[in-house]
Each structure stands twice: as structure tokens, then as C-alpha cells.
Amino acid sequence: xxxxxxxxxxxxxxxxxxxxxxxxxxxxxxxxxxxxxxxxxxxxxxxxxxxxxxxxxxxxxxxxxxxxxxxxxxxxxxxxxxxxxxxxxxxxxxxxxxxxxxxxxxxxxxxxx
Numbered sequence: 001x002x003x004x005x006x007x008x009x010x011x012x013x014x015x016x017x018x019x020x021x022x023x024x025x026x027x028x029x030x031x032x033x034x035x036x037x038x039x040x041x042x043x044x045x046x047x048x049x050x051x052x053x054x055x056x057x058x059x060x061x062x063x064x065x066x067x068x069x070x071x072x073x074x075x076x077x078x079x080x081x082x083x084x085x086x087x088x089x090x091x092x093x094x095x096x097x098x099x100x101x102x103x104x105x106x107x108x109x110x111x112x113x
Contacts, residue, residue, distance in 0.1 A: 024080050035073050042066045078108070 024032060043066060049059050082105070089101040 024077065025084065028076060028080055032073055032076055035069065035076075039066060039069045039073070042069065081105075 023029075042062065046059065046062050046066065049062060086101045086105060089097040092098070
């Protein structure tokens with residue numbers, strides 16, 4: 001494998017190697033990790049609720065809260081990806097990289113629908 005590259009999982013990109021991914025921006029990392037820590041606590045709470053035979057409606061409410069929190073984190077990471085990786089691919093002038101970025105985003109959005 002070439003340095004600074006990683007294998008791309010799945011067929012969403014046409015070539016087998018993609019550029020090194022950009023990390024989540026420092027400004028967003030702390031917020032996202034804090035959110036994920038809260039979600040982790042919610043999951044532990046859900047497990048405890050099931051173990052304690054709590055009312056199903058309460059468990060379902062908590063599941064809904066976790067799902068919404070995960071969607072919020074997903075939106076933050078999607079925004080980061082669009083503003084960094086995708087923007088860089090488009091600005092690079094490499095039409096293939098830009099097209100692959102478009103295809104990747106469309107594929108990710110289709111998973112949401």
C-alpha cells in the first residue's frame with residue numbers, strides 16, 4: 001500500500017486507493033466527542049432500563065432520544081466532511097476526484113433516506 005493512503009471500503013469510489021482522509025477539525029472535535037460521550041451514557045442507561053424491566057414506552061422514548069442525538073452528530077460530521085474533504089477534492093481541479101466526492105456524498109445521503 002502506498003504511504004498516506006488507505007483502502008476504500010465498498011464500491012462507492014471507482015479506484016482502490018483514496019487520499020489520506022482529513023480529520024475532524026479541531027474546533028469540532030471536542031464538541032463531537034462530548035456529544036458521543038453523552039450518547040454513550042444514554043446507551044448505558046438504556047441497557048440498565050431493560051435490565052430493570054422498565055416500562056416499554058419509557059425505553060422507546062429513550063431510544064428516540066439516542067437516535068436524534070446520533071443524527072445530530074452525523075450532521076456535524078457530514079458538514080465537516082463537506083467543508084474539508086469534499087471541498088478540497090472539488091478545488092483540486094481533479095475532475096475524477098470531484099466526481100468521486102459527489103458520488104460518495106450522494107451514496108451517504110441515500111442511506112439516510
